[in-house]
Amino acid sequence: MDITLLDGGMGQELVHRSGQAPTPLWATRVMMDHPGLVQAIHADYFAAGATVATTNTYAIHHDRLDRFGLDHEFARLHAAALAEAQAARAAHGAGRIAGSLGPLVASYRPDTCPEVAEAAPKYAEICALLAPGVDLFLAETMSSVKQAEGALRGAQGHGRPVWLSVTVDDTDGSRLRSGEPLADLQPLIARYRPAAVLANCSVPEAMAAAMAALRGFGLPFGAYANGFTHISEAFKADAPTVDALEHRHDLTPDRYADMAMAWVDSGATLIGGCCEVGPDHIRELARRLAAAGHRIV
Numbered sequence: 001m002d003i004t005l006l007d008g009g010m011g012q013e014l015v016h017r018s019g020q021a022p023t024p025l026w027a028t029r030v031m032m033d034h035p036g037l038v039q040a041i042h043a044d045y046f047a048a049g050a051t052v053a054t055t056n057t058y059a060i061h062h063d064r065l066d067r068f069g070l071d072h073e074f075a076r077l078h079a080a081a082l083a084e085a086q087a088a089r090a091a092h093g094a095g096r097i098a099g100s101l102g103p104l105v106a107s108y109r110p111d112t113c114p115e116v117a118e119a120a121p122k123y124a125e126i127c128a129l130l131a132p133g134v135d136l137f138l139a140e141t142m143s144s145v146k147q148a149e150g151a152l153r154g155a156q157g158h159g160r161p162v163w164l165s166v167t168v169d170d171t172d173g174s175r176l177r178s179g180e181p182l183a184d185l186q187p188l189i190a191r192y193r194p195a196a197v198l199a200n201c202s203v204p205e206a207m208a209a210a211m212a213a214l215r216g217f218g219l220p221f222g223a224y225a226n227g228f229t230h231i232s233e234a235f236k237a238d239a240p241t242v243d244a245l246e247h248r249h250d251l252t253p254d255r256y257a258d259m260a261m262a263w264v265d266s267g268a269t270l271i272g273g274c275c276e277v278g279p280d281h282i283r284e285l286a287r288r289l290a291a292a293g294h295r296i297v
Helices: 011-018 026-033 037-048 062-066 071-092 116-133 145-154 182-192 204-217 253-265 279-291
Strands: 002-005 052-054 096-101 136-142 162-166 172-176 196-200 221-225 270-273
Touching: 002 279, 011 026, 011 037, 026 037, 026 071, 037 052, 037 071, 037 279, 052 071, 062 071, 071 096, 071 116, 096 116, 116 136, 116 145, 136 145, 136 196, 145 162, 145 182, 162 182, 172 182, 172 204, 182 204, 196 204, 204 221, 204 253, 221 253, 253 270, 253 279, 270 279
Parallel strands: 002 270, 052 096, 096 136, 136 162, 162 196, 196 221, 221 270
Antiparallel strands: none
């Protein structure tokens, strides 16, 4: 079976490698302070076997930058993130680039999600900046149906396929973090026709139920889980830092690959990792996929 192997987490890798204390600007701040580090991480994922590099644009939003007087850097930061992904791909000689479209205002907080009519133009602005240099858009960590629709609507008309990835309840992977069943995404999928549906940034144990639900949409599907113990209430406060999240110590590359291979066995063809899942995890996953006779594309 042909499997697309996504990269792993970017933001946590940046924080770990920089030695910098986390800030509410997270991966954006590190990219500003350490030019070239994003490219190095993309390069490590390509070397590990990933075939997709996801741009470090997840948190580059006006609402985040404006708090710190940095909104004038909006376009330049998108260009910088794109350039580092492109440079890594050029050095590697192959691969696709996915333009990351992260949640507006806050992650895991469907209550802060703007209305679709407000969100869509914000995403469209990002898509216009990224479209010339990416192969696809990845609307990721969407925690409610409304949040997903804002991103999907904004990504229309830019000439690139769109993958929709949602974050699910850590204890019930058949539901979005909003509590809505994944099945409630069906009208959006019928209307906006994304090229693939995925689940991300939830514990890997929740993904089996998510795969069962996503399979029903009749599209290519998959998962890239995180390595946090859970999403804490402290992280749901206004302008949190990732210090509020605890990484788990039991999620070795071998154990993560065990779970990811079960998603493949259920029909998933898009696999990777999210926060706290690094190059070693992706390398082991590539090895296991090849050993099982799958072709990584």
